[in-house]
Every structure is written in structure tokens, then in C-alpha cells.
Amino acid sequence: GAVVSQHPSRVICKSGTSVKIECRSLDFQATTMFWYRQFPKQSLMLMATSNEGSKATYEQGVEKDKFLINHASLTLSTLTVTSAHPEDSSFYICSASKTGEKLFFGSGTQLSVL
Amino acid sequence: QKEVEQDPGPLSVPEGAIVSLNCTYSNSAFQYFMWYRQYSRKGPELLMYTYSSGNKEDGRFTAQVDKSSKYISLFIRDSQPSDSATYLCAMSEQGAQKLVFGQGTRLTINP
Numbered sequence: 048g049a050v051v052s053q054h055p056s057r058v059i060c061k062s063g064t065s066v067k068i069e070c071r072s073l074d075f076q077a078t079t080m081f082w083y084r085q086f087p088k089q090s091l092m093l094m095a096t097s098n099e100g101s102k103a104t105y106e107q108g109v110e111k112d113k114f115l116i117n118h119a120s121l122t123l124s125t126l127t128v129t130s131a132h133p134e135d136s137s138f139y140i141c142s143a144s145k146t147g148e149k150l151f152f153g154s155g156t157q158l159s160v161l
Numbered sequence: 162q163k164e165v166e167q168d169p170g171p172l173s174v175p176e177g178a179i180v181s182l183n184c185t186y187s188n189s190a191f192q193y194f195m196w197y198r199q200y201s202r203k204g205p206e207l208l209m210y211t212y213s214s215g216n217k218e219d220g221r222f223t224a225q226v227d228k229s230s231k232y233i234s235l236f237i238r239d240s241q242p243s244d245s246a247t248y249l250c251a252m253s254e255q256g257a258q259k260l261v262f263g264q265g266t267r268l269t270i271n272p
Contacts, residue, residue, distance in 0.1 A: 147257055148210070
């Protein structure tokens with residue numbers, strides 16, 4: 048399967064700071080990447096679709112000014128959680144598809160906001 | 162009603178048993194069906210991928226899709242302790258676009 052790398056795997060930050068998470072497709076070019084969020088013992092919820100060279104598409108209820116997505120190249124998408132608060136603490140996972148059908152996930156980032 | 166329903170378990174079975182996991186869904190437009198395995202604090206790993214109805218087998222894993230009943234299943238034969246994980250079903254109308262996930266079933270295989 049395709050390889051998607053995500054960094055960092057874990058981050059702890061103070062309330063009010065911003066955190067950037069990187070997602071890279073290592074062995075293929077991804078014009079589209081997806082960002083998911085997962086709370087403990089819950090399923091994955093799609094936050095936004097990241098499109099290379101254009102604005103991201105956000106799902107209903109996701110604040111685009113809080114969760115900034117940049118897809119500057121065909122192999123890199125970043126998610127920045129701005130002015131993070133404790134309620135933003137969650138497991139964030141990026142994903143990408145090589146063929147538009149099968150979706151492969153990164154290893155996830157556990158964000159803890161104190 | 163959730164678009165995809167999956168019993169969260171937990172499900173505990175002895176090593177060597179056949180495991181049956183399943184999901185039901187309400188959207189008849191779903192065409193792509195997937196099963197993912199997720200270990201704690203890790204990203205989901207794609208196990209099985211099926212387009213439309215039918216069966217698919219890969220080693221000890223068999224995926225079944227019954228679109229008429231809006232029901233999908235994953236069978237694990239000769240289960241191993243290393244199979245202990247959360248199994249998530251996922252489906253979509255357009256391949257990798259807008260996947261909808263089930264809640265996930267926590268599975269434990271006891272040695």
C-alpha cells in the first residue's frame with residue numbers, strides 16, 4: 048500500500064498557542080489529502096479535504112479559521128491548529144489516496160492542550 | 162439514525178476462533194466498502210477494499226458486501242492475539258472521497 052507519513056506523533060502545548068502537523072505522501076503524489084479527527088473510543092470524523100494549489104474544503108461545523116490547512120505541494124499538506132484550547136485535544140489523522148479509491152492513513156498526531 | 166452502524170463491542174474470543182464483524186448502513190448510494198484495523202494511538206491500516214457487492218478474500222480475512230441488505234461483514238479465520246485491535250468499517254459513494262466510518266469494534270483475541 049501507499050505510504051503516508053505524519054509528524055509529530057505527539058504534541059503537548061499550552062492553551063493559546065498554535066500547533067502545526069505535517070502530512071507527507073512518501074511514494075506517490077497526492078493532489079488531495081484528507082484530515083480526520085478522532086476522540087477516544089469514537090470513530091473518525093472528516094474535518095476537511097486538502098486540495099493542492101487551492102483552498103481546502105471544510106466539513107460542516109469545522110472552523111476554517113481555527114484549523115488552517117495548506118497543501119503547498121503534491122506531497123505535503125499541513126494542518127495548523129490556531130490558538131489551541133483544551134477542547135481541541137484530540138487525535139488528528141491525515142490520509143491520502145494514490146488512485147482516488149483506496150485511502151491510506153498516516154500514523155496520527157495526539158494533541159494535548161494544557 | 163447514524164449513516165453507518167457498527168457494534169462497538171468489546172468482543173473477546175479465544176485464539177483460533179473465527180471472528181465475525183459487521184456493519185449496516187442506510188445510504189444506498191455507497192459503492193466502496195473498506196475495513197480498517199487500528200491499534201491504539203495509531204492510524205488506521207487498510208485491510209480489505211471492495212467495490213460494489215460480493216466477496217473478497219485475502220489470507221485469513223474475508224470481506225462480504227450485501228448491498229440489497231445494506232450489510233457488510235469481515236471474517237477473520239484462525240484468529241491470533243496480534244489481531245487484537247479496533248476494526249473500523251468505512252464506506253463511500255466515490256472511492257476515497259468523504260469516507261464515512263463506523264464507530265469501530267474493539268476485538269481481543271485471548272491466547
